Amino acid sequence: MIRILLADDQALVRGALAAPLDLETDLEVVAQVGRGDEVVATARASQAEVCLLDIEMPGLTGLEVAERLRAELPTVRSLIVTTFGRPGYVRRALDAGAAGFLVKDRPARELADAVRRVHAGLRVVDPDLATESLMAGPSPLTAREAEILLLAMDGSPVAVIAARAHLSVGTVRNHLSAAIGKTGASTRAEAARVAQTNGWI
Amino acid sequence: MIRILLADDQALVRGALAAPLDLETDLEVVAQVGRGDEVVATARASQAEVCLLDIEMPGLTGLEVAERLRAELPTVRSLIVTTFGRPGYVRRALDAGAAGFLVKDRPARELADAVRRVHAGLRVVDPDLATESLMAGPSPLTAREAEILLLAMDGSPVAVIAARAHLSVGTVRNHLSAAIGKTGASTRAEAARVAQTNGWI
DNA sequence: ACCTGGGCATGACACCTGTCATGGCCCTGC
DNA sequence: GCAGGGCCATGACAGGTGTCATGCCCAGGT
Numbered sequence: 067m068i069r070i071l072l073a074d075d076q077a078l079v080r081g082a083l084a085a086p087l088d089l090e091t092d093l094e095v096v097a098q099v100g101r102g103d104e105v106v107a108t109a110r111a112s113q114a115e116v117c118l119l120d121i122e123m124p125g126l127t128g129l130e131v132a133e134r135l136r137a138e139l140p141t142v143r144s145l146i147v148t149t150f151g152r153p154g155y156v157r158r159a160l161d162a163g164a165a166g167f168l169v170k171d172r173p174a175r176e177l178a179d180a181v182r183r184v185h186a187g188l189r190v191v192d193p194d195l196a197t198e199s200l201m202a203g204p205s206p207l208t209a210r211e212a213e214i215l216l217l218a219m220d221g222s223p224v225a226v227i228a229a230r231a232h233l234s235v236g237t238v239r240n241h242l243s244a245a246i247g248k249t250g251a252s253t254r255a256e257a258a259r260v261a262q263t264n265g266w267i
Numbered sequence: 268m269i270r271i272l273l274a275d276d277q278a279l280v281r282g283a284l285a286a287p288l289d290l291e292t293d294l295e296v297v298a299q300v301g302r303g304d305e306v307v308a309t310a311r312a313s314q315a316e317v318c319l320l321d322i323e324m325p326g327l328t329g330l331e332v333a334e335r336l337r338a339e340l341p342t343v344r345s346l347i348v349t350t351f352g353r354p355g356y357v358r359r360a361l362d363a364g365a366a367g368f369l370v371k372d373r374p375a376r377e378l379a380d381a382v383r384r385v386h387a388g389l390r391v392v393d394p395d396l397a398t399e400s401l402m403a404g405p406s407p408l409t410a411r412e413a414e415i416l417l418l419a420m421d422g423s424p425v426a427v428i429a430a431r432a433h434l435s436v437g438t439v440r441n442h443l444s445a446a447i448g449k450t451g452a453s454t455r456a457e458a459a460r461v462a463q464t465n466g467w468i
Numbered sequence: 469a470c471c472t473g474g475g476c477a478t479g480a481c482a483c484c485t486g487t488c489a490t491g492g493c494c495c496t497g498c
Numbered sequence: 499g500c501a502g503g504g505c506c507a508t509g510a511c512a513g514g515t516g517t518c519a520t521g522c523c524c525a526g527g528t
Binding site: 170 | 278350422423460
Protein backbone atom coordinates (compact mmCIF):
# COMPACT_ATOMS: atom_id res chain seq x y z
CA MET A 67 0.00 0.00 0.00
CA ILE A 68 1.64 3.22 -1.13
CA ARG A 69 0.61 6.16 1.07
CA ILE A 70 -0.10 9.32 -0.94
CA LEU A 71 -0.46 12.96 0.08
CA LEU A 72 -2.31 15.26 -2.30
CA ALA A 73 -1.63 19.01 -2.36
CA ASP A 74 -3.64 21.33 -4.61
CA ASP A 75 -5.42 24.59 -3.88
CA GLN A 76 -8.59 23.55 -5.70
CA ALA A 77 -10.71 21.13 -3.74
CA LEU A 78 -12.39 20.01 -6.94
CA VAL A 79 -9.08 19.00 -8.47
CA ARG A 80 -8.03 17.19 -5.31
CA GLY A 81 -11.18 15.17 -5.48
CA ALA A 82 -10.76 14.42 -9.15
CA LEU A 83 -7.20 13.22 -8.60
CA ALA A 84 -7.91 11.28 -5.42
CA ALA A 85 -10.88 9.27 -6.70
CA PRO A 86 -9.12 7.21 -9.39
CA LEU A 87 -6.01 6.76 -7.25
CA ASP A 88 -8.04 5.35 -4.38
CA LEU A 89 -9.60 2.84 -6.75
CA GLU A 90 -6.20 1.25 -7.32
CA THR A 91 -5.70 -1.59 -4.92
CA ASP A 92 -2.10 -0.73 -4.08
CA LEU A 93 -2.54 3.03 -3.64
CA GLU A 94 -4.10 5.01 -0.83
CA VAL A 95 -4.58 8.75 -0.50
CA VAL A 96 -3.93 9.32 3.19
CA ALA A 97 -4.04 13.13 3.29
CA GLN A 98 -5.12 16.14 1.29
CA VAL A 99 -4.07 19.76 1.81
CA GLY A 100 -4.91 23.00 0.03
CA ARG A 101 -1.86 25.06 0.98
CA GLY A 102 1.83 24.62 0.29
CA ASP A 103 2.90 25.48 3.80
CA GLU A 104 0.89 22.65 5.32
CA VAL A 105 2.45 19.88 3.29
CA VAL A 106 5.56 19.05 5.32
CA ALA A 107 3.78 18.81 8.65
CA THR A 108 0.91 16.82 7.20
CA ALA A 109 3.26 14.49 5.36
CA ARG A 110 5.07 13.80 8.60
CA ALA A 111 1.88 13.20 10.56
CA SER A 112 0.29 10.97 7.94
CA GLN A 113 3.49 9.09 7.15
CA ALA A 114 3.01 9.71 3.45
CA GLU A 115 5.44 8.08 1.04
CA VAL A 116 4.67 10.03 -2.11
CA CYS A 117 3.46 13.66 -2.30
CA LEU A 118 1.59 14.88 -5.37
CA LEU A 119 2.22 18.62 -5.50
CA ASP A 120 0.58 21.31 -7.58
CA ILE A 121 2.89 24.24 -8.32
CA GLU A 122 0.61 27.19 -7.77
CA MET A 123 -0.54 27.09 -4.18
CA PRO A 124 -0.95 29.69 -1.44
CA GLY A 125 1.74 29.64 1.22
CA LEU A 126 4.48 27.84 -0.66
CA THR A 127 4.82 26.77 -4.27
CA GLY A 128 5.07 23.09 -5.08
CA LEU A 129 8.70 23.63 -6.03
CA GLU A 130 9.53 25.10 -2.65
CA VAL A 131 7.66 22.30 -0.94
CA ALA A 132 9.73 19.73 -2.83
CA GLU A 133 12.89 21.38 -1.53
CA ARG A 134 11.71 21.29 2.06
CA LEU A 135 10.55 17.72 1.79
CA ARG A 136 13.95 16.67 0.55
CA ALA A 137 15.59 18.48 3.46
CA GLU A 138 13.25 17.43 6.24
CA LEU A 139 11.76 14.13 5.12
CA PRO A 140 14.28 12.66 2.67
CA THR A 141 12.46 9.34 2.39
CA VAL A 142 9.34 11.02 0.99
CA ARG A 143 9.18 11.34 -2.80
CA SER A 144 7.77 14.44 -4.48
CA LEU A 145 5.82 14.27 -7.71
CA ILE A 146 4.91 17.60 -9.31
CA VAL A 147 1.48 17.49 -10.97
CA THR A 148 0.66 20.77 -12.62
CA THR A 149 -1.84 22.25 -15.04
CA PHE A 150 0.44 23.93 -17.52
CA GLY A 151 3.93 22.62 -18.15
CA ARG A 152 6.16 25.59 -18.68
CA PRO A 153 9.43 24.44 -20.21
CA GLY A 154 11.94 25.35 -17.51
CA TYR A 155 9.70 24.21 -14.69
CA VAL A 156 10.84 20.65 -15.25
CA ARG A 157 14.48 21.46 -14.68
CA ARG A 158 13.72 23.55 -11.65
CA ALA A 159 11.50 20.87 -10.21
CA LEU A 160 14.16 18.19 -10.58
CA ASP A 161 16.78 20.52 -9.13
CA ALA A 162 14.46 21.15 -6.20
CA GLY A 163 14.43 17.45 -5.48
CA ALA A 164 11.23 16.34 -7.16
CA ALA A 165 11.24 12.76 -8.39
CA GLY A 166 8.75 13.37 -11.17
CA PHE A 167 6.86 15.90 -13.24
CA LEU A 168 3.49 15.36 -14.90
CA VAL A 169 0.73 17.50 -16.34
CA LYS A 170 -2.85 17.09 -15.22
CA ASP A 171 -5.47 15.89 -17.69
CA ARG A 172 -3.63 12.68 -18.35
CA PRO A 173 -5.41 9.35 -18.07
CA ALA A 174 -5.62 8.20 -14.48
CA ARG A 175 -3.65 5.07 -15.28
CA GLU A 176 -0.61 7.09 -16.18
CA LEU A 177 -0.79 8.99 -12.94
CA ALA A 178 -1.08 5.80 -10.92
CA ASP A 179 1.85 4.28 -12.78
CA ALA A 180 3.92 7.39 -12.15
CA VAL A 181 3.23 7.14 -8.44
CA ARG A 182 4.40 3.53 -8.42
CA ARG A 183 7.58 4.31 -10.30
CA VAL A 184 8.42 7.26 -8.14
CA HIS A 185 7.81 5.17 -5.06
CA ALA A 186 10.24 2.58 -6.44
CA GLY A 187 12.94 5.24 -6.64
CA LEU A 188 12.68 6.00 -10.35
CA ARG A 189 12.33 9.41 -11.93
CA VAL A 190 9.26 10.11 -14.04
CA VAL A 191 9.00 13.01 -16.46
CA ASP A 192 6.24 13.68 -18.99
CA PRO A 193 7.91 12.90 -22.34
CA ASP A 194 6.52 15.95 -24.17
CA LEU A 195 7.65 18.25 -21.40
CA ALA A 196 11.06 16.59 -21.22
CA THR A 197 11.86 17.28 -24.87
CA GLU A 198 10.44 20.78 -24.67
CA SER A 199 12.52 21.39 -21.59
CA LEU A 200 15.70 20.27 -23.32
CA MET A 201 14.90 22.44 -26.34
CA ALA A 202 14.58 25.54 -24.22
CA GLY A 203 18.00 25.02 -22.67
CA PRO A 204 19.23 26.29 -19.33
CA SER A 205 18.43 29.70 -17.96
CA PRO A 206 20.73 32.46 -19.21
CA LEU A 207 19.98 34.54 -16.14
CA THR A 208 22.27 34.74 -13.15
CA ALA A 209 20.78 34.08 -9.75
CA ARG A 210 20.63 37.75 -8.90
CA GLU A 211 19.06 38.71 -12.20
CA ALA A 212 16.36 36.10 -11.72
CA GLU A 213 15.74 37.30 -8.18
CA ILE A 214 15.42 40.93 -9.21
CA LEU A 215 13.23 40.05 -12.16
CA LEU A 216 10.93 38.13 -9.85
CA LEU A 217 10.58 41.18 -7.64
CA ALA A 218 9.96 43.33 -10.70
CA MET A 219 7.14 41.15 -11.96
CA ASP A 220 4.38 43.01 -10.20
CA GLY A 221 5.36 46.32 -11.78
CA SER A 222 6.84 47.94 -8.70
CA PRO A 223 9.14 50.89 -9.33
CA VAL A 224 12.87 50.29 -9.07
CA ALA A 225 13.10 52.05 -5.72
CA VAL A 226 10.76 49.53 -4.13
CA ILE A 227 12.57 46.58 -5.66
CA ALA A 228 15.88 47.93 -4.42
CA ALA A 229 14.53 48.27 -0.91
CA ARG A 230 13.10 44.75 -0.92
CA ALA A 231 16.37 43.31 -2.23
CA HIS A 232 18.55 45.46 0.05
CA LEU A 233 20.39 46.84 -2.96
CA SER A 234 21.04 50.23 -4.47
CA VAL A 235 18.71 51.43 -7.19
CA GLY A 236 21.58 51.56 -9.64
CA THR A 237 22.42 47.91 -9.12
CA VAL A 238 18.83 46.89 -9.56
CA ARG A 239 18.68 48.77 -12.82
CA ASN A 240 21.84 47.07 -13.98
CA HIS A 241 20.46 43.64 -13.23
CA LEU A 242 17.18 44.49 -14.93
CA SER A 243 18.98 45.85 -17.94
CA ALA A 244 21.03 42.66 -18.17
CA ALA A 245 17.89 40.54 -17.87
CA ILE A 246 16.14 42.56 -20.55
CA GLY A 247 19.09 42.07 -22.85
CA LYS A 248 19.38 38.34 -22.24
CA THR A 249 15.68 37.69 -22.74
CA GLY A 250 15.57 39.70 -25.95
CA ALA A 251 12.89 41.89 -24.44
CA SER A 252 12.64 45.65 -24.43
CA THR A 253 10.79 46.15 -21.16
CA ARG A 254 10.98 44.74 -17.68
CA ALA A 255 7.48 43.42 -17.99
CA GLU A 256 8.26 41.65 -21.23
CA ALA A 257 11.47 40.23 -19.80
CA ALA A 258 9.56 38.97 -16.80
CA ARG A 259 6.98 37.31 -19.07
CA VAL A 260 9.66 35.61 -21.15
CA ALA A 261 11.48 34.38 -18.08
CA GLN A 262 8.19 33.26 -16.59
CA THR A 263 7.03 31.21 -19.56
CA ASN A 264 10.46 29.61 -19.88
CA GLY A 265 10.49 28.71 -16.23
CA TRP A 266 13.63 30.76 -15.56
CA ILE A 267 12.04 32.37 -12.55
CA MET B 268 -33.98 15.79 -18.51
CA ILE B 269 -32.02 19.04 -18.49
CA ARG B 270 -29.35 19.08 -21.18
CA ILE B 271 -26.05 20.56 -19.94
CA LEU B 272 -22.95 21.81 -21.78
CA LEU B 273 -19.72 22.01 -19.81
CA ALA B 274 -16.97 24.45 -20.80
CA ASP B 275 -13.64 24.51 -18.93
CA ASP B 276 -10.09 24.44 -20.19
CA GLN B 277 -9.01 21.76 -17.73
CA ALA B 278 -10.16 18.29 -18.70
CA LEU B 279 -9.74 17.15 -15.12
CA VAL B 280 -12.14 19.80 -13.87
CA ARG B 281 -14.66 18.99 -16.59
CA GLY B 282 -14.61 15.40 -15.47
CA ALA B 283 -14.96 16.33 -11.83
CA LEU B 284 -17.95 18.53 -12.57
CA ALA B 285 -19.62 16.19 -15.00
CA ALA B 286 -19.53 13.04 -12.87
CA PRO B 287 -21.81 14.19 -10.03
CA LEU B 288 -24.16 16.00 -12.42
CA ASP B 289 -24.62 12.88 -14.52
CA LEU B 290 -25.54 10.95 -11.39
CA GLU B 291 -28.63 13.15 -10.94
CA THR B 292 -31.59 11.53 -12.60
CA ASP B 293 -32.93 14.72 -14.15
CA LEU B 294 -29.62 16.10 -15.43
CA GLU B 295 -27.51 15.08 -18.41
CA VAL B 296 -24.17 16.45 -19.59
CA VAL B 297 -24.53 16.32 -23.36
CA ALA B 298 -21.33 18.10 -24.40
CA GLN B 299 -17.97 19.22 -23.06
CA VAL B 300 -15.59 21.73 -24.63
CA GLY B 301 -12.20 23.09 -23.61
CA ARG B 302 -12.24 26.40 -25.45
CA GLY B 303 -14.51 29.42 -25.22
CA ASP B 304 -14.84 29.85 -28.96
CA GLU B 305 -16.34 26.40 -29.41
CA VAL B 306 -19.20 26.84 -27.00
CA VAL B 307 -21.83 28.50 -29.18
CA ALA B 308 -21.55 26.05 -32.07
CA THR B 309 -21.45 23.06 -29.76
CA ALA B 310 -24.39 24.32 -27.76
CA ARG B 311 -26.40 24.68 -30.95
CA ALA B 312 -25.45 21.23 -32.22
CA SER B 313 -26.09 19.46 -28.93
CA GLN B 314 -29.26 21.40 -28.15
CA ALA B 315 -27.97 22.23 -24.70
CA GLU B 316 -30.32 24.05 -22.34
CA VAL B 317 -27.85 25.18 -19.69
CA CYS B 318 -24.16 26.02 -20.25
CA LEU B 319 -21.72 25.84 -17.34
CA LEU B 320 -18.93 28.26 -18.24
CA ASP B 321 -15.52 28.75 -16.68
CA ILE B 322 -14.23 32.29 -17.04
CA GLU B 323 -10.61 31.72 -17.96
CA MET B 324 -10.56 29.82 -21.23
CA PRO B 325 -8.56 30.07 -24.43
CA GLY B 326 -10.39 31.61 -27.35
CA LEU B 327 -13.12 33.47 -25.50
CA THR B 328 -13.69 34.14 -21.82
CA GLY B 329 -16.79 32.73 -20.19
CA LEU B 330 -18.14 36.26 -19.90
CA GLU B 331 -17.83 36.82 -23.64
CA VAL B 332 -19.39 33.43 -24.30
CA ALA B 333 -22.39 34.36 -22.15
CA GLU B 334 -22.90 37.48 -24.26
CA ARG B 335 -22.83 35.55 -27.50
CA LEU B 336 -25.14 32.89 -26.21
CA ARG B 337 -27.68 35.52 -25.24
CA ALA B 338 -27.44 37.03 -28.70
CA GLU B 339 -27.43 33.86 -30.77
CA LEU B 340 -29.22 31.27 -28.65
CA PRO B 341 -31.47 33.24 -26.31
CA THR B 342 -33.22 30.18 -24.93
CA VAL B 343 -29.97 28.77 -23.59
CA ARG B 344 -29.09 29.74 -20.01
CA SER B 345 -25.53 30.53 -18.98
CA LEU B 346 -24.18 29.65 -15.55
CA ILE B 347 -20.70 30.94 -14.72
CA VAL B 348 -18.73 28.47 -12.61
CA THR B 349 -15.33 29.82 -11.74
CA THR B 350 -12.43 29.08 -9.44
CA PHE B 351 -11.91 32.44 -7.79
CA GLY B 352 -14.79 34.84 -7.35
CA ARG B 353 -13.46 38.32 -7.91
CA PRO B 354 -16.00 40.84 -6.65
CA GLY B 355 -16.91 42.70 -9.83
CA TYR B 356 -17.04 39.57 -11.92
CA VAL B 357 -20.53 38.89 -10.66
CA ARG B 358 -21.91 42.15 -11.95
CA ARG B 359 -20.16 41.81 -15.26
CA ALA B 360 -21.40 38.26 -15.65
CA LEU B 361 -25.01 39.24 -15.01
CA ASP B 362 -24.66 42.21 -17.36
CA ALA B 363 -23.30 39.84 -19.98
CA GLY B 364 -26.48 37.80 -19.74
CA ALA B 365 -25.44 35.03 -17.40
CA ALA B 366 -28.25 33.57 -15.33
CA GLY B 367 -26.04 32.51 -12.45
CA PHE B 368 -22.63 32.72 -10.84
CA LEU B 369 -21.04 30.08 -8.61
CA VAL B 370 -17.59 29.20 -7.37
CA LYS B 371 -16.17 25.73 -7.82
CA ASP B 372 -15.40 23.63 -4.77
CA ARG B 373 -18.97 23.72 -3.61
CA PRO B 374 -20.84 20.53 -2.80
CA ALA B 375 -22.17 18.87 -5.91
CA ARG B 376 -25.73 19.16 -4.62
CA GLU B 377 -25.55 22.93 -4.73
CA LEU B 378 -24.32 22.87 -8.29
CA ALA B 379 -27.10 20.54 -9.38
CA ASP B 380 -29.69 22.70 -7.64
CA ALA B 381 -28.29 25.80 -9.32
CA VAL B 382 -28.64 24.16 -12.71
CA ARG B 383 -32.28 23.33 -12.01
CA ARG B 384 -33.08 26.84 -10.85
CA VAL B 385 -31.37 28.44 -13.79
CA HIS B 386 -33.21 26.12 -16.12
CA ALA B 387 -36.46 27.21 -14.49
CA GLY B 388 -35.66 30.81 -15.35
CA LEU B 389 -34.40 31.93 -11.96
CA ARG B 390 -31.15 33.73 -11.23
CA VAL B 391 -28.64 32.06 -8.97
CA VAL B 392 -25.75 33.89 -7.33
CA ASP B 393 -23.38 32.56 -4.72
CA PRO B 394 -24.48 34.40 -1.54
CA ASP B 395 -20.94 35.22 -0.34
CA LEU B 396 -20.02 36.60 -3.73
CA ALA B 397 -23.24 38.55 -3.97
CA THR B 398 -22.64 40.49 -0.76
CA GLU B 399 -18.98 40.99 -1.61
CA SER B 400 -20.00 42.25 -5.01
CA LEU B 401 -22.39 44.78 -3.55
CA MET B 402 -19.76 45.95 -1.07
CA ALA B 403 -17.28 46.69 -3.83
CA GLY B 404 -19.75 48.90 -5.66
CA PRO B 405 -19.76 49.76 -9.35
CA SER B 406 -16.65 50.44 -11.36
CA PRO B 407 -15.38 54.03 -11.09
CA LEU B 408 -13.60 53.70 -14.40
CA THR B 409 -14.99 55.05 -17.65
CA ALA B 410 -15.16 52.69 -20.61
CA ARG B 411 -12.09 54.19 -22.20
CA GLU B 412 -10.07 54.08 -19.02
CA ALA B 413 -10.90 50.43 -18.55
CA GLU B 414 -9.97 49.68 -22.15
CA ILE B 415 -6.64 51.45 -21.89
CA LEU B 416 -5.87 49.83 -18.57
CA LEU B 417 -6.56 46.45 -20.09
CA LEU B 418 -4.07 47.16 -22.85
CA ALA B 419 -1.56 48.38 -20.27
CA MET B 420 -1.77 45.23 -18.21
CA ASP B 421 1.05 43.44 -19.96
CA GLY B 422 3.51 46.24 -19.28
CA SER B 423 3.72 47.60 -22.79
CA PRO B 424 5.08 51.14 -23.14
CA VAL B 425 2.58 53.90 -23.74
CA ALA B 426 3.54 54.22 -27.38
CA VAL B 427 2.47 50.64 -28.08
CA ILE B 428 -0.78 51.05 -26.18
CA ALA B 429 -1.53 54.23 -28.11
CA ALA B 430 -0.97 52.47 -31.41
CA ARG B 431 -3.18 49.55 -30.44
CA ALA B 432 -5.96 51.88 -29.29
CA HIS B 433 -5.55 54.26 -32.24
CA LEU B 434 -4.99 57.16 -29.87
CA SER B 435 -2.29 59.72 -29.24
CA VAL B 436 0.27 58.95 -26.57
CA GLY B 437 -0.85 61.98 -24.59
CA THR B 438 -4.43 60.77 -24.42
CA VAL B 439 -3.35 57.35 -23.30
CA ARG B 440 -1.30 58.88 -20.54
CA ASN B 441 -4.24 60.96 -19.46
CA HIS B 442 -6.51 57.94 -19.26
CA LEU B 443 -3.88 55.98 -17.37
CA SER B 444 -3.31 58.84 -14.99
CA ALA B 445 -7.05 59.04 -14.35
CA ALA B 446 -7.24 55.30 -13.78
CA ILE B 447 -4.29 55.41 -11.40
CA GLY B 448 -5.97 58.16 -9.44
CA LYS B 449 -9.34 56.44 -9.26
CA THR B 450 -7.88 53.13 -8.14
CA GLY B 451 -5.75 54.75 -5.48
CA ALA B 452 -2.67 53.23 -7.07
CA SER B 453 0.63 54.84 -7.87
CA THR B 454 1.63 52.81 -10.89
CA ARG B 455 -0.08 51.49 -13.98
CA ALA B 456 0.70 47.97 -12.93
CA GLU B 457 -0.82 48.50 -9.51
CA ALA B 458 -3.88 50.16 -11.00
CA ALA B 459 -4.30 47.25 -13.36
CA ARG B 460 -4.06 44.80 -10.47
CA VAL B 461 -6.64 46.70 -8.44
CA ALA B 462 -9.02 46.91 -11.38
CA GLN B 463 -8.43 43.27 -12.13
CA THR B 464 -9.17 41.97 -8.64
CA ASN B 465 -12.28 44.14 -8.42
CA GLY B 466 -13.49 42.88 -11.76
CA TRP B 467 -13.52 46.36 -13.28
CA ILE B 468 -11.70 45.15 -16.34
C1' DA C 469 50.04 34.57 -9.72
C1' DC C 470 46.90 35.59 -13.25
C1' DC C 471 42.66 36.14 -15.59
C1' DT C 472 37.74 35.63 -16.02
C1' DG C 473 33.10 36.32 -14.61
C1' DG C 474 29.55 37.53 -11.32
C1' DG C 475 27.86 40.86 -7.81
C1' DC C 476 27.76 45.63 -6.31
C1' DA C 477 28.00 50.50 -6.87
C1' DT C 478 28.33 55.26 -9.03
C1' DG C 479 27.55 58.73 -12.48
C1' DA C 480 25.81 60.47 -16.80
C1' DC C 481 22.70 60.56 -20.72
C1' DA C 482 18.46 59.98 -23.49
C1' DC C 483 14.05 58.55 -23.14
C1' DC C 484 9.68 57.22 -21.01
C1' DT C 485 5.99 58.20 -17.43
C1' DG C 486 2.80 60.43 -14.35
C1' DT C 487 0.71 64.84 -13.47
C1' DC C 488 -1.37 69.09 -14.46
C1' DA C 489 -3.45 72.92 -17.11
C1' DT C 490 -5.83 74.11 -21.12
C1' DG C 491 -8.86 73.71 -24.96
C1' DG C 492 -12.08 71.68 -28.41
C1' DC C 493 -15.64 68.15 -29.64
C1' DC C 494 -19.79 65.58 -28.88
C1' DC C 495 -23.75 63.87 -26.39
C1' DT C 496 -27.27 63.92 -22.54
C1' DG C 497 -30.37 65.98 -19.19
C1' DC C 498 -32.26 70.05 -16.98
C1' DG D 499 -30.45 76.69 -24.93
C1' DC D 500 -26.96 75.50 -21.90
C1' DA D 501 -24.31 73.24 -18.31
C1' DG D 502 -22.07 69.01 -17.30
C1' DG D 503 -19.33 65.12 -18.29
C1' DG D 504 -16.83 62.00 -21.05
C1' DC D 505 -13.38 61.83 -24.82
C1' DC D 506 -9.42 63.53 -27.41
C1' DA D 507 -5.45 66.27 -27.91
C1' DT D 508 -1.36 69.36 -26.86
C1' DG D 509 2.33 71.24 -24.10
C1' DA D 510 5.29 71.48 -20.11
C1' DC D 511 7.59 69.71 -16.03
C1' DA D 512 9.50 66.51 -12.43
C1' DG D 513 10.76 62.18 -11.64
C1' DG D 514 11.38 57.31 -13.06
C1' DT D 515 13.64 54.10 -16.38
C1' DG D 516 16.96 51.76 -19.68
C1' DT D 517 21.66 51.96 -21.23
C1' DC D 518 26.47 52.45 -20.95
C1' DA D 519 31.15 53.14 -19.03
C1' DT D 520 33.88 52.61 -15.16
C1' DG D 521 35.53 50.76 -10.95
C1' DC D 522 35.98 47.60 -6.83
C1' DC D 523 35.62 43.10 -4.48
C1' DC D 524 35.65 38.21 -4.47
C1' DA D 525 35.38 33.48 -6.03
C1' DG D 526 37.09 29.66 -9.46
C1' DG D 527 39.89 27.92 -13.03
C1' DT D 528 44.46 28.12 -16.07
